[in-house]
Amino acid sequence: MEFRLLGTIEARQDGRRVDLGPVRQRSVLAALLADANRMVPVDQLIDRVWAESPPLRARDTLYSYLSRLRGVLAGGGLEIERLGGGYLLRVDPDAVDLHRFRRLVAEAREAGDNEAAAVLFDRARALWRGEALADVGTEWADELRRDLRAEKWAAELDHTDVRLRQGRHAELAAELTAWTREHPLNERLAGQLVLALYRCGRQADALDHYEQLRRRLVRELGTDPSPPLRELHQRVLRGDPDLIAAPAGTPAGADAVPHHFPAAPPSFIGRADELAALTAASRPEADVSRVVQISALAGAGGVGKTWLVLHWAHAHRERFPDGRLFADLHGFSPAGAPLDPSVVVRGFLGALGVAPSRIPPDQDAQVALYRKLVDGKRMLVVLDNAANAGQVVPLLPGSPACTTIVTSRRHLAPLITRYGARHLQLDILSHTEARALLAERLGEPRIAAEPAAAEALISLCGRYPLALAIMSRHAQTRPHIPLAEFAAELRDLGLDALDHEDPTVSLPTVLSWSLRALTGEQRALFALLGIAPGADIGLPAVAALAGSPPRRTAKVLSMLEEASLLTRRAGGRYAMHDLIRDYAAATADRDLPREERESALRRVIDHYTHTAHAADHRVDPHRKVVPLPAPAPGAEPGSPADDSGAMAWFDGEHANLLAAQRTAAALGWHDAVWHLAWGLHTFQNRRGLLHDRLAVWQAALDAAAHLPDPAAGIRAHRLLGDVFLYCRRHDEAVKHLHEAITLAEQHEDATEESLAHHSLSWAWQLRGDDHRALAHASRALELFRVLGQRVWEARELNQVGWFAARTGDFETARGHCTAALALHREHGDSHAEADTLDSLGYIEFHTGHHSSAIRRYRAALALYRDRGNTFQVADTLDRLGEPHAALGHHDDARTVWREALEMYRQQDRAHDAGRVQRQLDALDGDRSPGAVREASGFPSPG
CATH class of the missing domain: 3.40.50.300 (P-loop containing nucleotide triphosphate hydrolases)
Incomplete structure (x- = not known):
């Protein structure tokens, strides 16, 4: 049986036409024949047949058509097989005129003999009976027709080259003249006509046609003919005898040197x-x-x-x-x-x-x-x-x-x-190479005139050569339009701005060819990686995204890497170029059902959320454990072995966790938004990531309004208040903390009430009211004792001791902090132990025991560094400089303050950085302890 797509859709058995049923049924067959011997997903089939207006029960209708087609075509050398999420039509490619056309053209192009090539091209041309898929009016058919017209036209031009080599220029001259009326700007066609006219002895006509084309290119596109065409013009101009055709039938490659x-x-x-x-x-x-x-x-x-x-x-x-x-x-x-x-x-x-x-x-x-x-x-x-x-x-x-x-x-x-x-x-271009490409295509003056727009084009194209070439072509053919407009168009349209009806200059089409060789499983994972949150991803998260075991997922990732669609980075991380990722996301939207996409995202977000909670517990085992909903099947959360492993996991996944929260917010998954903020809290606090903390807790507060548990809102207000404190936005901090206390009292949540008082004590310290701070810390201590929360009682003992020291009551301060230190060690709360050692260092310094203060601060630093708490490391280094300066150890003071200064700058703590810079300036000028203390803004020792 033969199948025809290059015209109206037909099937013929022994020369007789086979009734294929209604046009939709014929469209189903065409959609499978176009990808013969390749699996076509069901949703893609439906889109090809009905486009944007499928029937109410499209899948049932599709199954009915397929069943009828199996019956009509039984015994015709064709088999329709169900595979996974789609259908595969098995057939001899030569039985389908489209695939036979492509084979004949490919063989003609590679033939070593002009006569053989001409015969093959003629056979390929004879297969066309009009417009391809003439009876199908969907968007897919329109797109395929555009591609096939381009293929047919390219074959015609190649065929013309063969006939010119055969010496058939006389018969070609009229045909080429007619074609140039339809394609007046096609330079390859123009070159063929110029050559044919010259070989016909019409040198003047050949030169005239070239001049007409040159003027039209300048007028309509603002460009000159291509270098090969200009070279042909010069050879015609000087009457080059080498342009005279070889005798018909001369074999290509007859030279000894090919x-x-x-x-x-x-x-x-x-x-x-x-x-x-x-x-x-x-x-x-x-x-x-x-x-x-x-x-x-x-x-x-x-x-x-x-x-x-x-x-x-x-x-x-x-x-x-x-x-x-x-x-x-x-x-x-x-x-x-x-x-x-x-x-x-x-x-x-x-x-x-x-x-x-x-x-x-x-x-x-x-x-x-x-x-x-x-x-x-x-x-x-x-x-x-x-x-x-x-x-x-x-x-x-x-x-x-x-x-x-x-x-x-x-x-x-x-x-x-x-x-x-x-x-x-071969990877993308360097920035220097990308800029040089733009300058070479558009001219250095145009790039220099709009440097910001040129940089935007380089950035938006991701230094991808084909993308840069496409945007250069847009700009080169429209010299009157500013580059900024092209950059804005690319920013707004994304991959659509890099598309074109000619498949060879369309980035989405060029990328699509890579997918043809992939299995269904590989294509599905490629598409899902395009919608995964974050710029890169690790194997456990990919396994959750795919809902597959890690070992199987690793094999699929390896094949995507093998296909140059994915890059493996150090540490087992996988990443895509931004434009390939955009194409993958578009593939997901087109080929994967919404339910499948959302299930994958739910799995990977649950993986991140549950692993973050487990890692948070490793980092701070004394922190309250908040119950989580069960993860989606296939999410497979991880559990770091210890606190250093947990901090390393957070360091590697932090950007992805932020992206996961944004994705969850966009999908309205409020529980995931809140729980991701909770899981990130300790890590962000210890790393001093203030702006990220602010963003995640603002999102969590918005999500809490949609959650049934009032504790979610109370905690969000309290922890958002904490962040505002560190950002020195005192009014907002106090507002949120008082709101937390009010809500906690309404819902009789004494634990949250006490924690909010704990935070308010810091708020009043930052406002300079240490007495009021001490009152809130004392209230928090009282509540913790009533609740019987011994870990928090110990932490609040330190807090009261700290503020007692700030108010000058060093005896009370030392007693509370010493008691706190003993309890911390009893509970194994090493982080709180570091806080208390820092407080005791402060007390020793302000009571004139500078060497003892240095020992306390150094002990605190060792614990902070061991736990990865860079935020507190900076503060303790800052305070450690004080006793060094007081003892005249200026080099030691300078060393620790410089380290503190660098850390403050990295943490965007401008106020603290400015203060330390003043201390360093004072140390380099007036080296007296009093001058340094005055620069620091700390109170004088009592």
Whole structure:
């Protein structure tokens, strides 16, 4: 049975048309045939058939159509198979005119003989019976038609090149003239017409057509003809005899030295390290080693692999006196199926001078002949755009005299492992290279005139070569529009601004070709990674996102990394380039049902939330444990082994936890928003992350309004008040703390009431009212004793002792702090022990016992550093400088104050940083203890 898509949708059996039923049913078949032998997800099928107006029970209707099609097409060499979340149509690709067209065109392009190529192109053209999928009117069909028109047009131009090489310029002149009326700005077509006219003896007409095109390009696009077309014009102008056509039927590659190679890129920027690596990997001396010289160049689509290789090859052509061969293997391209190696081998044999009649029919014999012909020759073989290692291996020369460069979006591990290929990963451009690319395309004056807009374009394009090239084209063809407008358009439209109907210059389309080689599981995880919160992600979180065991998830991640869609960083972190991530997110929106996306996000957010609570408990085991809802199935929370492991986990995941909270807020998952803030509290407090603490607790307070437990609102007010205190926003701090006390009293929550009094004591200290601070601390101590909370009683003993010292009552202060220290050690509360040692250091200093103060401060510092509390480390260093200065240990004082100053600056604590800077200035000027104390703003010792 034959299937036709290049016209109206048809199926034919023994020359007779098969009734395929109504147009929707035919559309279902077309949607599967277009991706023959590849799984198409159900939702994608529905979108292809009905677009934005599916019937109420679209899936049931789809199943009904598929059932009927199975019956109609039974015995026709076609099988429709259900796979996971979609359907796969198994069929011989040659039974479908679309895929047969693509195969014929690919074989024609690689044919080593013009006559054979012309026959193949003619057979491909004959398959078209009008507009493709003429009876389907969906958005998907429109998009496919645009792609196929581009493929057909590209094939027509390639066919024209073949006919010109055959000497058929006379019959082409009229045809090309008509085409130029439809495509007046197509420079390749113009070049073909100029050449045909010249060969027909119409030199004046050829020059006139070039001049018309040049004027039109300047008038409509503000640009000159391309360098190849300008060179052709000059050759016509001087009557170059080499432009006269070769006799019809002359075989391509009849020369002894093949140069089956594309032109060098018209411009090339940077890549010095990569070019040097290619040079180092290719040895011009044939007898240096018996190891085959292979370089495997990998990178994402549109990152510039082909241009890099072509630029290098043309710059080093003298290294390859015996010739150069090039093949585009179509591993990732609009042509669909990758090129069969046998097609490429036949093309190479033709380029090496083998007549078609002498090419062996068997592929193994063809490969053997190819390797025999290149053996011992210093040649370059470039295998571009490989789908996999299996496609490449038959094309390897096997001779150490040859150099082979393979480009692919995959890492081609077998080439590296079995054949010793040198792997070279091509990444995005450096900032300098990205700016140079813009300047080369747009001119330095235009870049210099709008430096901020140019920087915005570089940033928004993420230094991705194809994205920069696309935006440069937009700006180059519209010189009257400011660059700032293009930057704003890219910022607003995202990937849509980088799209185009020509698939080769559309970043979304170029990226889409990478997905064709992925399994359904790999495509699904790629899409989910696009919506995962955070800029990077670790394996446990990815496993939760996928709902799969870590070992299986690691294998899928490895394949995405192999496909250059993902980068693995140190520490087991995975990340995507921003534009690839945007494409992944768009893929998720398009291909994954909303329920599937939200389930994945719920799992990963639950993973983060539960792990954060477990890590928080490791960091502060004495902190109140807040009950959590059970995690979603598959979330698999982690549990750090100890406090240092917990702090390390927080350091690695902090940005992702913030992103997870924002995602939860956007989805209205108020419980997750609040619990993430709770889990982050101790870590952010100890790291001094004031602005982040403020953001998470403001979000938590908003979420608390939607939660049934009043304690959520009370705690949010209290902890938000704490943050405002550290930010020195006293009025807001006191407002929230009093609100916490009011709510706690209403709901008879004495624990929260006492904790709010504890915080209010700090608020009044920062306002300079130590007596009022002492009153709140005393009230908190009283409540904790009534509640029988011994850990907090110990902590509040220290608090009362501290404020007693601040008011000058050092006897009371020492008694309370000494009692607190004993209780902390009894409870194993090392962090609170550090707080109390710091308080005792303050007491010793202010009672004139400076050496004892230094010992206390140093003991506190050791505990703070051990627990990773950089916020308190800064404060204790600040205070440690005081007794050093008082004893005349100016170098020691200077050392600790400089460290405190740097930490304050890192923590955005400008007030404290300014005070320490004044202390350092005083120390370097008037070195008397009184002058330093005056600069510090601390009270004089009693």
